[in-house]
Amino acid sequence: MIVTRALTKRYGRTLAVDAVDLAVREGDRYGFLGPNGSGKTTLVRMLLGLVYATSGEIEVLGKPVPKRVAEVLPQVGALVEGPAAYPHLSGRRNLSLLDAAGRGGGRRTRRQRIDDALEQVGLAAVDQRPVKAYSLGMRQRLGLAGALLRKPRLLVLDEPTNGLDPQGIKEIRELLVELNAGGTTVFLSSHLLAEVEQLCTRVGVVDRGRLVLEDDLDTLRAATGRVLVGTPDPAEAAAVLDGQLESRVGDRLVIRHSDPAALNAMLVEAGVRVTSIHAEQRTLEQVVLDVTGPGSDRFGAAG
Amino acid sequence: MILVELRKLALRPRVWVSVLLLCLLPAIVGVFLATADFAPPPGQGGAFLSAVVSDGALFPAAALALVLPLFLPIAVAVTAGDSIAGEASTGTLRYLLVRPVGRTRLLGAKMVALAVYVTAAIVIVVLTSLVLGVILFGTGGTPGVAGPGGQPTGVTSLSGQSLSSSGLGLRLLGAVSYIVVSMLGFAAITVFLSTVSDSALGAALGGLAVLITSSVLETLDAAASVKPYLPTHYWLSWIDFFRDPVLWRNIDHGLLLQAGYIVVFFGAAWANFATKDVTS
Numbered sequence: 041m042i043v044t045r046a047l048t049k050r051y052g053r054t055l056a057v058d059a060v061d062l063a064v065r066e067g068d069r070y071g072f073l074g075p076n077g078s079g080k081t082t083l084v085r086m087l088l089g090l091v092y093a094t095s096g097e098i099e100v101l102g103k104p105v106p107k108r109v110a111e112v113l114p115q116v117g118a119l120v121e122g123p124a125a126y127p128h129l130s131g132r133r134n135l136s137l138l139d140a141a142g143r144g145g146g147r148r149t150r151r152q153r154i155d156d157a158l159e160q161v162g163l164a165a166v167d168q169r170p171v172k173a174y175s176l177g178m179r180q181r182l183g184l185a186g187a188l189l190r191k192p193r194l195l196v197l198d199e200p201t202n203g204l205d206p207q208g209i210k211e212i213r214e215l216l217v218e219l220n221a222g223g224t225t226v227f228l229s230s231h232l233l234a235e236v237e238q239l240c241t242r243v244g245v246v247d248r249g250r251l252v253l254e255d256d257l258d259t260l261r262a263a264t265g266r267v268l269v270g271t272p273d274p275a276e277a278a279a280v281l282d283g284q285l286e287s288r289v290g291d292r293l294v295i296r297h298s299d300p301a302a303l304n305a306m307l308v309e310a311g312v313r314v315t316s317i318h319a320e321q322r323t324l325e326q327v328v329l330d331v332t333g334p335g336s337d338r339f340g341a342a343g
Numbered sequence: 344m345i346l347v348e349l350r351k352l353a354l355r356p357r358v359w360v361s362v363l364l365l366c367l368l369p370a371i372v373g374v375f376l377a378t379a380d381f382a383p384p385p386g387q388g389g390a391f392l393s394a395v396v397s398d399g400a401l402f403p404a405a406a407l408a409l410v411l412p413l414f415l416p417i418a419v420a421v422t423a424g425d426s427i428a429g430e431a432s433t434g435t436l437r438y439l440l441v442r443p444v445g446r447t448r449l450l451g452a453k454m455v456a457l458a459v460y461v462t463a464a465i466v467i468v469v470l471t472s473l474v475l476g477v478i479l480f481g482t483g484g485t486p487g488v489a490g491p492g493g494q495p496t497g498v499t500s501l502s503g504q505s506l507s508s509s510g511l512g513l514r515l516l517g518a519v520s521y522i523v524v525s526m527l528g529f530a531a532i533t534v535f536l537s538t539v540s541d542s543a544l545g546a547a548l549g550g551l552a553v554l555i556t557s558s559v560l561e562t563l564d565a566a567a568s569v570k571p572y573l574p575t576h577y578w579l580s581w582i583d584f585f586r587d588p589v590l591w592r593n594i595d596h597g598l599l600l601q602a603g604y605i606v607v608f609f610g611a612a613w614a615n616f617a618t619k620d621v622t623s
Binding site for chain 1 (some may be wrong): 346356434438442443
């Protein structure tokens with residue numbers, strides 16, 4: 041769906057995006073992670089033909105961008121760096137102007153399209169008040185509705201849950217999963233690890249303009265070879281597991297062992313009661329912190 | 344796309360306020376003229392003002408003379424400055440471009456919408472001032488008004504002969520078209536600035552700076568060599584439509600000059616906008 045080769049963007053002397061090779065496959069829910077100022081938004085803008093690359097190639101939906109961007113964009117819904125609307129007009133009117141601006145949307149079906157999109161994002165009953173009276177969450181939903189107007193094959197969303205409350209975040213997540221199940225590829229850029237971890241199937245991590253990691257989430261969250269055990273008899277357990285015990289805090293033990301089931305059987309056989317046991321997985325946070333440096337909004341002393 | 348741009352303008356309260364203000368200035372002047380019992384002596388005050396008192400049908404021409412030097416350019420500068428920079432600062436520009444709307448198409452639609460706005464604004468000013476003029480001053484010489492006695496009935500041209508009302512209509516039409524073209528030349532400059540800046544206010548002020556510079560140079564004898572090329576140089580030549588016979592020389596020069604400004608600055612706006620990184 042999206043392929044970039046050695047994509048580079050230079051603003052004056054700063055290198056915003058540095059030789060990025062991105063590969064988003066059809067049907068992915070792709071999470072594009074990176075600290076603030078790492079070049080996420082610049083890359084998203086290049087994918088949409090808003091910013092022109094200094095060098096490198098972009099292919100979206102199999103067509104070169106920006107050369108044939110006019111054929112690509114009708115099938116793409118986008119939310120770039122926060123929603124935007126004419127503040128003195130109502131949400132419906134904003135969507136109607138936006139829909140009328142692009143080619144290929146029939147006038148007769150416009151109202152239906154707008155109603156559908158508003159329904160999807162949970163704004164079906166929105167009244168005639170102007171957008172300037174909207175809350176941040178409502179604006180975000182309206183922006184999403186704009187992206188969904190033409191039932192796109194690819195959604196490019198830059199921090200789509202910004203400004204939403206926990207309930208709203210959950211709703212949007214469910215909506216994106218549902219759209220994805222219906223065949224829409226979702227490309228989501230965010231600096232929120234939890235958001236990506238809960239929603240995405242594939243992750244790309246960008247740091248200071250470079251793509252430092254790209255893999256399936258399941259692969260990244262592989263087991264660490266340790267098992268976490270909770271037990272009311274920590275001393276007995278420690279005796280049984282002599283040598284394999286890594287650390288012990290109160291009644292919680294960290295044990296170097298590859299198979300929690302076998303470990304459990306062994307502990308129970310030795311008469312150790314077990315209240316909880318599970319294999320430790322790498323968290324996305326650890327993975328990302330391992331491969332990235334501090335965000336570029338941090339200007340502390342070096343070292 | 345042009346329709347969308349027109350709808351946007353029509354939905355904007357600011358646009359209607361600007362048209363209202365354009366109509367208000369001539370109305371205020373008209374009321375003062377009608378309540379005072381003397382006309383400004385010929386040659387003083389705005390063009391046509393002395394003639395208006397004797398014939399309200401000339402009031403639209405006087406109204407145009409009142410709004411043209413400053414009011415109308417300000418309204419045009421504000422609207423033209425807003426065209427691209429305004430979309431950029433609300434953030435809607437990026438959403439229009441990914442809708443997608445081609446950049447050339449967007450710029451063209453903005454320019455056409457501006458032309459419609461300028462035309463509509465001027466036509467509304469002409470119509471309201473015509474109604475007002477006829478109400479305040481009546482048509483033809485009103486006996487009670489002081490002034491040079493024995494004015495012939497019918498509108499008098501600047502050259503002294505009287506004009507028929509159909510002739511006056513055509514002349515007014517010519518004058519309105521000429522002013523629209525003059526404003527579009529100025530609008531093209533401001534639209535170009537609007538593609539350079541992300542601030543609508545900055546672009547509008549830049550346009551006004553051009554206007555003021557041009558007006559200052561106009562009064563400077565040392566700048567005689569560049570005068571014929573200043574954007575405002577032939578702005579007032581629409582008055583020549585009210586001479587008998589119509590004095591075409593300056594009108595032709597003015598149209599040619601404005602066409603040049605439109606082509607050059609619209610071209611520059613296009614070249615800049617089509618290749619620019621949209622980071623707003």
